[in-house]
Amino acid sequence: xxxxxxxxxxxxxxxxxxxxxxxxxxxxxxxxxxxxxxxxxxxxxxxxxxxxxxxxxxxxxxxxxxxxxxxxxxxxxxxxxxxxxxxxxxxxxxxxxxxxxxxxxxxxxxxxxxxxxxxxxxxxxxxxxxxxxxxxxxxxxxxxxxxxxxxxxxxxxxxxxxxxxxxxxxxxxxxxxxxxxxxxxxxxxxxxxxxxxxxxxxxxxxxxxxxxxxxxxxxxxxxxxxxxxxxxxxxxxxxxxxxxxx
Amino acid sequence: xxxxxxxxxxxxxxxxxxxxxxxxxxxxxxxxxxxxxxxxxxxxxxxxxxxxxxxxxxxxxxxxxxxxxxxxxxxxxxxxxxxxxxxxxxxxxxxxxxxxxxxxxxxxxxxxxxxxxxxxxxxxxxxxxxxxxxxxxxxxxxxxxxxxxxxxxxxxxxxxxxxxxxxxxxxxxxxxxxxxxxxxxxxxxxxxxxxxxxxxxxxxxxxxxxxxxxxx
Numbered sequence: 179x180x181x182x183x184x185x186x187x188x189x190x191x192x193x194x195x196x197x198x199x200x201x202x203x204x205x206x207x208x209x210x211x212x213x214x215x216x217x218x219x220x221x222x223x224x225x226x227x228x229x230x231x232x233x234x235x236x237x238x239x240x241x242x243x244x245x246x247x248x249x250x251x252x253x254x255x256x257x258x259x260x261x262x263x264x265x266x267x268x269x270x271x272x273x274x275x276x277x278x279x280x281x282x283x284x285x286x287x288x289x290x291x292x293x294x295x296x297x298x299x300x301x302x303x304x305x306x307x308x309x310x311x312x313x314x315x316x317x318x319x320x321x322x323x324x325x326x327x328x329x330x331x332x333x334x335x336x337x338x339x340x341x342x343x344x345x346x347x348x349x350x351x352x353x354x355x356x357x358x359x360x361x362x363x364x365x366x367x368x369x370x371x372x373x374x375x376x377x378x379x380x381x382x383x384x385x386x387x388x389x390x391x392x393x394x395x396x397x398x399x400x401x402x403x404x405x406x407x408x409x410x411x412x413x414x415x416x417x418x419x420x421x422x423x424x
Numbered sequence: 425x426x427x428x429x430x431x432x433x434x435x436x437x438x439x440x441x442x443x444x445x446x447x448x449x450x451x452x453x454x455x456x457x458x459x460x461x462x463x464x465x466x467x468x469x470x471x472x473x474x475x476x477x478x479x480x481x482x483x484x485x486x487x488x489x490x491x492x493x494x495x496x497x498x499x500x501x502x503x504x505x506x507x508x509x510x511x512x513x514x515x516x517x518x519x520x521x522x523x524x525x526x527x528x529x530x531x532x533x534x535x536x537x538x539x540x541x542x543x544x545x546x547x548x549x550x551x552x553x554x555x556x557x558x559x560x561x562x563x564x565x566x567x568x569x570x571x572x573x574x575x576x577x578x579x580x581x582x583x584x585x586x587x588x589x590x591x592x593x594x595x596x597x598x599x600x601x602x603x604x605x606x607x608x609x610x611x612x613x614x615x616x617x618x619x620x621x622x623x624x625x626x627x628x629x630x631x632x633x634x635x636x637x638x639x640x
Contacts, residue, residue, distance in 0.1 A: 242619075247623060267625070267627065277616065277620055282613055283617075283623075283624075285566065285617065285621065285624075286566050287566060287569045288537060291536065292570075299625035329570070329573040347625070
């Protein structure tokens with residue numbers, strides 16, 4: 179039980195409203211003079227959301243906005259009603275982020291230690307930490323590698339480790355930035371199946387269009403704007419048409 | 425390249441606290457140099473090997489791999505002493521170095537990096553008074569161990585890419601043509617890693633005071 183001083187501001191958990199999902203209100207982002215995103219207004223409440231677009235279209239910046247890795251230069255991004263500009267820690271506890279290159283995401287030398295890293299940051303007690311790490315490693319087929327050096331894993335195993343390191347923190351939502359780009363077909367399929375089986379809300383940025391089968395909603399980003407926002411069928415058709423004229 | 429040496433086990437050496445093992449290693453280092461006897465150094469080497477193989481039950485390969493890594497240094501030391509002092513002194517110096525290398529291998533093979541990091545954090549705790557965050561120091565140690573093999577792999581990849589295009593620079597030119605692109609990649613990776621650390625809550629502090637600040 180937590181006690182609060184009379185008159186103190188409410189904790190982030192008390193004001194969060196999960197029903198609101200992820201909201202982008204008039205969002206724009208610039209790197210210096212270069213406009214990367216412009217006039218993006220979205221409310222993402224669907225369980226499965228895909229984002230596609232050409233290289234440099236702004237889709238990775240859009241993904242990074244969703245857990246506060248990037249703060250918009252215009253507008254606001256709200257997660258469960260929490261502003262990524264002012265409540266970034268609370269937002270990051272709600273939104274996990276899986277990067278394209280697992281080598282940049284694995285920060286500890288051995289597998290179990292790396293999975294435990296996020297839990298240490300959250301102040302999870304050692305016994306609970308060990309149990310949650312063991313459970314996640316078993317679920318993703320890494321239990322036999324718990325004490326192995328991370329750099330000796332295969333590319334597919336590294337991506338599974340990177341995903342395990344995020345999911346062990348039990349975020350309500352997970353953003354994947356091109357999670358299968360560096361993987362072979364077998365490992366890409368494993369990661370796709372893993373994503374399909376998640377209970378969390380998932381936002382996937384990808385160039386692999388078959389990853390979006392069964393998704394609820396797909397956004398097509400081009401020139402820093404969302405130019406199509408529809409079910410996977412029509413959205414992918416619009417994206418193909420857009421790329422065909424380039 | 426094998427930097428993370430931890431070998432899982434449940435023996436008495438594995439169960440010893442990391443701080444005790446690191447302290448024992450420090451005491452051994454001082455004792456080896458305090459006792460100017462070849463026999464004592466030989467006994468220490470035998471003791472370290474016995475602890476590693478019999479008590480910790482480490483595979484012989486763990487110790488031989490470390491010994492092989494320094495064998496040319498030992499030969500060089502022997503040669504230098506043979507020329508400048510005498511062979512006995514050279515053997516003594518080489519024996520001390522080998523003993524310490526193997527003792528360090530036993531400690532790292534029986535201790536998880538996270539346990540070592542906790543010792544580093546505990547040692548650095550007083551530095552909080554001057555604004556140092558011990559958790560950051562511990563993370564830096566763990567990340568150094570994690571990323572050395574990654575950087576070696578990236579350097580190998582750059583050399584392979586150059587070789588595939590007919591380049592086989594040597595000497596200073598090889599250093600320049602490898603170091604410059606490696607530096608660019610390292611800086612890019614540092615940016616990516618800093619994003620990943622942010623995403624995984626590196627800035628979170630589990631202390632109740634910091635949690636209270638989370639309130640809007």
